[in-house]
Amino acid sequence: MFTPQIHFLRCITRRLNAENRSRTDPLLLLSNPTDLRGLTLSETNVAHALLLKNRVLYSNIYAANNLIKAYSECSRTDYAFKLFDEIPIRNLVTWNLMILGCYKNSLFGDSWRIFCQMRNVGADMDEFTYGTVLSACGALQHVVRGVQVYGFVTKNGFFSNGYVRAGMIDLFSKCCKTEDALRVLYDVHCENVVCWNAVVSGAVKNKDNWVALEIFSQMCRHGSLIPNAFTFSSVLTACASVEELELGKSIHGRVIKVGSGVDVFVGTAIVDLYAKCGAMYDAIKQFKLMPMRNVVSWTAIISGFVQKACANPDMFGEALQIHCWILKIGLYLDPVVKASLINTYSKVGAISLSEIAFAETRDLKQVGIWANMISAFVQSEIYEKSIFLFQRMLKEGVTPDKFSVSSILSIIDRLTLGRQVHGYTLKVGLESEVSVGSSIFTMYSKCGNLEESLKAFEQVDRKDNVSWTSMISGFAEHGCPDKAVQLFREMGFENSILDEKILAAVLNACSALHSLKLGREIHGFALQYGFNERTIIDEALVNMYSKCGDLNSAMIVFHTMPFKGQFTWSSLISGLSQWGHIEEALQFFHEMLLSDISVDAFTISSVLGALAVSSKPEIGTQLHVYIVKIGLESEASVGSSLVMMYSKCGCIDDCGKVFRKIISPDLVCWTTMIASYAHNGKGLEALQLFDLMKKSGIEPDAVTFTGVLSACSHTGLVEEGYFHLNSMIRDYKIEPGQKHYACMVDLLGRAGKLEEAERFIVNMPIEPDTLVWETLLAACKVHGNREVGKLAAQKIMELQPNDAGAYVVRERCFLTFTFIVRSRKGCVFWCQAEFTWIERALKVGGHKVLQVTLQCPSGVDMDKASLRDRQ
Known part of the structure; x- marks a missing residue:
């Protein structure tokens, strides 16, 4: 049997x-x-x-x-x-086999239970025990439990074991805690490629692609670490995600060198890299060279062709053919197909057909169809329709997903609407999504509300590189570069979380702060950690050094750059112009034109600014002709710079002609033109232009009111001056500064109302500075008011006790001197006069004067002067 x-x-x-x-x-x-x-x-x-x-x-x-x-x-x-x-x-192997068996059969909770039981009975543990239970905690995404286990690991001396550390890294990676994974990696000197691969793979899965690439860069600098096929497939995926084609090509070269190209996963990653970066010829070539292909390989190459077709407006006919085929086989109602069809039509420039496809959708409960239509409107810059569709989506009872919310937040520039969308994300629990959280604080930053932006940023649990870069850039671009630098210092990063975009953002903050010392420190840091020859950092360095006045360093970085873009040229030219190197600025501008680099409004404005302070009006006229030729005359920034240049040259009529050519003059344009009229003695024209500006809907700022008050001063309009001073406080909530009060003092002084000017200064809500008193002093000199002048001079000396010039002005202008006059006839007589009117004293009694001796009052340290043969 x-x-x-x-x-x-x-x-x-x-x-x-x-x-x-x-x-x-x-x-x-x-x-x-x-x-x-x-x-x-x-x-x-x-x-x-x-x-x-x-x-x-x-x-x-x-x-x-x-x-x-x-x-x-x-x-x-x-x-x-x-x-x-x-x-x-039971021995140690028994326990380990049970923990491992539960883990392999996806009974992760049982693995943890057996581990706890093992702890309770006091059984010994080894690296396999800790490594397996850490993997179980990773699968359960129980960070707290994993940290407890790692505490036992550290206590029992297993923290340097590669298997254990790889398990802990994997746990943090699965829980989207890349920074914590990096800390484990850097706890001890590690030469285990598995640990490094775990960090790289985790960063890629968490979309921290720049972190993954930086870790790979560190691996390559580490002599004893040799990347394997798993490493290459991960970093190539990261390159594809951020579309870093050149870096991907260099990694491809390393793959060929070590012979890992035969691996099907590495080969697929290479094909995917070239396809996503639009290099379809290279993608096809690598696809054909693969000894073995799987379904992922075929999907990568097909997706590349589809991406290329969708991004090409010439593929409209093919899109229609596919649409007809979809109708024929009955897939038109499939929500996934419908969403793809909407997306395809928008990318080939047929947004109206995207709308038709959306309108023909029967099942509007599929959130993906709404998200694709909203995204299509946003990408086509049809913002009003995208917002309307989002509102309709809410009315239809469809809950937006993170993609539709992020799309809407990316276009909002009105604070009220932004707060409403933010409130809705809190209601439906989407604020924890990284993309949504980043979009929220970026929206607040774009609306100028940096306080709300920072609050939203702090509430993001998982901050990736894009989040940090966006927040630092937001502070730097909205007038708070000091906070940008502070945020950079508070990042709490490990070295590998940095990328060139973050460093470029903080360098731009240094530029705004004119902090050369900190900028040099960031430059040294970038060189130390291998961020050299990165275009985006080099551009930021040229900009920083130029704005901080270290033009030699700016030119050194500029000349070492393999490729110089428009921004780099503009930064250097602007820096040379700003620091008075007019000839060099014009020379670089000439070289820029010869290099076939397109000239933007910023560059032109920088050159015009240089010409405004130079004695080369003929070059300015030639540049104006070039501006007209390239069609930038109507640009607001260029127009205002032309107005300023012609104003400095005294060509006020040309200023008016240029101003009228500007299509949509902004506040700077209006202010520049008002100031030009004021400084060239056309105060009434300046005030009329100010009224036109207000009627156009543009609100003045403090600089505008300086020009307006100056116009009142040049025209002698005292009442109008008081009116505009009160208006800036009452109507526009602008607190006047020293320049505004100095303009009012100048206005009263020109009108001869010196005592009123003195009372005005005494009643100022802020403490007057030397500018205000010097303005009064100048008016007293003109009108010969000795008493008020003495007071003004005394105040200047109190504010600037070390200024010898103020003391001399006071003594020379307002102390009485005795002049002894000897005539040709031999008679001697004397008179008392003030030094300012010495020429008048020399003609006392109509006599020709042979000699004048100054008898200075006691205490006045002044050389005696002799004037001979003066009439």
Whole structure:
């Protein structure tokens, strides 16, 4: 009779014959763990029965452990648990096999339970225990439990073990805690490529692609670490995600060098890189070279072709053909197909067909269709329709997903609407999504509300590089560069979280602060950590050095750049212009034109600014002709710079002609034109232009009112001056500064109302500075008011006690001197006069004067002067 036991014994016999073993003891098979691999469940049950029959199961722990492992490999952990509970004495291997068996069968909670039981009975643990339970915690995404286990690891001296650290890194990566994973990696010097791969892979999965690329860069600089196929497939995926084609090509070269290109996963990643970066010729070439292809490889190459077709407006006909084919085979109502069709039409420039496809959708409960239509409107810059569709989506009872919310937030520039959308994200719980959270604080930053932006940023649990860069850039671009630098210092980053975009953002903040010291520190940091020859950092360095006045360093970086874009040229030219190097600025501008680099409004404005302070009006006229030729005359920034240049030259009529050419003059344009009229003696025209500006809907700022008050001063309009001073406080909530009060003092002084000017200064809500008193002093000199002038001079000396000039002005202008006059006839007479009117004193009595001796009052340290043969 044939029984399973006989079949099992025959199997044992065949194995023993193959290995030249004794045929008399079948239990030898059970004493070797390799002999139980690949057994079926029935064969494992027979082995279990034999062990029980021979009464060696509970006395031979090695055989019992092999049986537990066999049950686990057959996915019968329930049998393994029964056997485990029956074993009287368990060793470390027993516990580890149970924890590992539960983990392999996705019973992660049971792995944790066995680990806790093991701790309670005081059993010894090794690196396999800790590594497996950490992997289980990672699968459960229980960070707290994982940290507890890692505490035991550190306490028991296993923290340097690669297997254990890889498990902890994997845990943090699965829980989207890349920074914590990096800390584990950097705890000790690590030469285990598995640990490094775990960080790289985790960063890619968490979309921290720049972190992954930086870790890979560190691996390459680490002499003993050799990347393998797993490493290459991860970093190539990162390059594809951020479309870093050049970096991807260099990694491809390394793959060829070490011979990892035959790996199907690496090959697929290479194809995907070239396809996503639009290099379809290279993608096809690499696809054909692959010795083996899987479905992912085919999908990558097909997706590349589809991406290229969708981005090409010439593929409109093909899109229609595919649409017809979809109708023919009956897939038109499929929501995924419909969403793709909407997206395709928008990318080929047929947004109206996207709307038709959306309108024909029957099932409008599919959020993906709404998200694609909203995204299509946003990408086509049809913002009003996108907002209307988002509102309609809410009315239809469809809950927006993170993609539709992020799309809407990206276009909002009105604070009220932005707050409403923010409130809705809080209501539906989308604020925890990284893309939504980043869009929220970017929206507040764009609306100029940096306080709300920072609050939203702090509430983002998982901040990626894009989040940090966006927040730092927001502070730098909206007038708070000091806060941008502070945020950079508070990042709490490990070295590898940095990328060139963050460094470029903080360098731009240094530019705004004119902090050369900090800028140099960032430059040194970038060089130290391998961020050299990165275009975006080089551009920021040229800009920083130029604005901070270190033009030599700016030109050194400029000349070492392999490719110089428009921004780099503009930054250097602007810096040279700003610091008075007019000739060099014009020379670089000439070289820029010869390099076929397109000239933008910023560059033109910089050159015009340089010409405004130079004595080269003919070059300014030539540049004006060039501006007209390239069509930038109507640009607001260029127009205002032309107005300023012509104003400095005194060509006020040309200023008016240029101003009238500007299509949409902004506040700077209006202010520049008002100031030009004021400084060139056309105060009434300036005030009329100010009224036109207000009627156009543009509100003035403090600089505008300086020009307006100056116009009132040049025209002698005292009442109008008071009116505009009060208006800036009452109507526009602008607190006047020293320049505004100085203009009013100048206005009163020109009108001869010196005592009123003195009272005005005394009643100022802020403490007057030297500018205000010097303005009054100048008016007193003109009108000969000695008493008020003495007061003004005294105030200047109090504010600037070390200024000898103020003391001399006071003594020379307002102290009385005795002039002894000797005439040709020999008569001697004297008179008292003030030094300012010395020429008048020289003609006392109509006599020709031979000599004048200054008899200075006591205490006045002034050389005596002789004037000979003066009329």
